[in-house]
Amino acid sequence: MTRPRRKLLRTLTLALILTVTAVVAPDALVGPTEAQASTGxxxxxxxxxxxxxxxxRTYVTYGTTVGAGAGPRCGARAGVTLYVPFLNHGSGDTVGMSHCAAGDALPSGPxxxxxxxxxxxxxxxASFNGTYYMYYTATKAGTGQKCIGLATSGGAKSPFVNRGEWACPGGGRWxxxxxxxxxxxxxxxxxxxxAITSYPETGISIxxxxxxxxxxxxTRRDALKSTDLKWDTENASGGTHVIENPSIFVGGEGRYYLLFSGNNWRSARYSTxxxxCGTNPLPATRCKLIKDGANRPYFGYTGSGGLGPYRGLPGNHPGPGAMAVIYTEDNRRCVVWAWYNPATGKRHPIIGELKRDSNGFYVA
Structure with missing residues (x-):
């Protein structure tokens, strides 16, 4: 989780064509085929x-609140805070990343x-049985505690309706x-x-x-705890041992995998x-880190200041995290994530293909 952004980064080059559908795991327990696309x-x-x-059949990418001065905007109201800004891009089998905010999916705020x-x-x-479900983070009134709220909508771009607080642990835990x-x-x-850990540790549940x-x-199950790994605290500032931003995908042979972020988001160290997690979406035991994942991230920045990840990512941008899976209409597997620009303090979305070879998963 990152704080709201208020300024626009200098323009980056992009050319992205993807065949993408909603951010949901497929119903069939079969491994997605490899997508054929570029990244940007x-x-x-x-x-x-x-x-x-x-x-x-267009595509919508949502993100964290941006201030009244954030832009450019191509449909979103000018001069106002966008609580859940979204980019609208592509159509049908073609998805190109947008450079402007098309609207606010939750204009009433949290x-x-x-x-x-x-x-x-x-x-x-995610879309489920014709309804779009949005789970978002906000600060609980009268406290500094971060909790999760729920909003729903009949359309991805229609204003979502708040349904109230969804999860807020006791004891001020996040x-x-x-x-x-x-x-x-x-x-x-x-x-x-x-709630499944004690400070300074954090955890992930499903x-x-x-x-x-x-x-x-x-039905809640523990999926991972920060005590399961070491790189979340390597050269980190602050006391909290951060793991966050989980996403589940099917990776072949009916097995579910957990993507998650760790370390400080405002650094090159933030990684994935x-x-x-086994063959059930609710894991029977905590998920097992792969490719020496207790000691190093799977995906990350390979330059100076990174944590020596198992694999890098397209563009080799610093601080790649908040990675979430997207499935194509043909059950192909792609991912969206955000990277960090240390010169501006901003994060930017990028999309690529999540493939697999004999050495494991990679993004191209």
């Missing part, structure tokens, strides 16, 4: 991206349960960075759940939800790990 980055500063396909006119972070969106996904005809949510988006808390 948006020049619009948008942190914590989540991408879905709208009913009009709702009465949260700080009035407060920011929204890391909105995760629940943030929720990412919904569909598996076996059911809706689930993966999220950072500090829970099944009902058709109204509310959680079936008896992968863990094997």
């Amino acid at each position: 980055s948006s020049s619009f500063a948008l942190a914590d991206p989540s991408t879905v396909q709208a009913k009009d 709702g009465s349960w949260a700080v009035d006119n407060g920011a929204i972070w890391a909105p995760g969106v 629940a943030i960075d929720a990412n919904p996904f569909v598996a076996n005809g059911k809706l689930y949510v993966a999220y950072r759940d500090d 829970v099944q939800v009902r058709s109204d988006g509310s959680a079936i808390w008896s 790990g992968i863990a094997d």
Whole structure:
């Protein structure tokens, strides 16, 4: 989770054509085929991206709140805060990343349960049975505690309606960075759940939800804890051992995998790990880190200041995190993530293909 962005980074070159559908896991437990596409980055500063396909077959990428001066805008109101800004791009089988904000998916803000006119972070969106479910992070009113709210809509670009607080642990612990996904005809949510740990540790849980988006808390399972790895604290500032921004995907042979971010988001060290969660969307035991994942991230910046990841990413930008899976209409597997520009303090979305070879997963 990152803080809201207020200025635009200098324009970056991009050329991106992808065949993409909503950010949900496929119902069938089969490994997605390899996508055939290039990658590219948006020049619009948008942190914590989540991408879905709208009913009009265009594509929508949501992100963290931006201030009134953030731009450019191509449909979004000028001169106002965009609580859940979104980029609208592509159509049908062609998805090109946009450079401008097309609208605000939650113009009413985070709702009465949260700080009035407060920011929204890391909105995760999925389509399920004709409804779009948005799980977002905000600050609980009267506190500094970060919690998760729920909003729903009949369309990806229609204003979402707040449904209230979704998860807010006792003792002031945080629940943030929720990412919904569909598996076996059911809706689930993966999220950072500090309730399963004690400070300074953090954790990730997965829970099944009902058709109204509310959680079936008896199904909640621990997926990962920061005590399972070491690189989340390597050269880190601050006391919290950060793992966050989870996303679940099917990686072949009916196995579910967890993508997550770790370390300080405002640094080149922010990176992405992968863990094997087994053959059930609700893992029977905690997910197992792959490719020496306890000691190094799976994906990350390979330059100076990085953490020596197992593999780099297209563009080799610093601080790649908040990676979330997108499936194509042909069950191809892609990812959207954000990278950090240390010169401006901004994060920018980028999309690529998540492929697999004999040595594991890679993005191209």
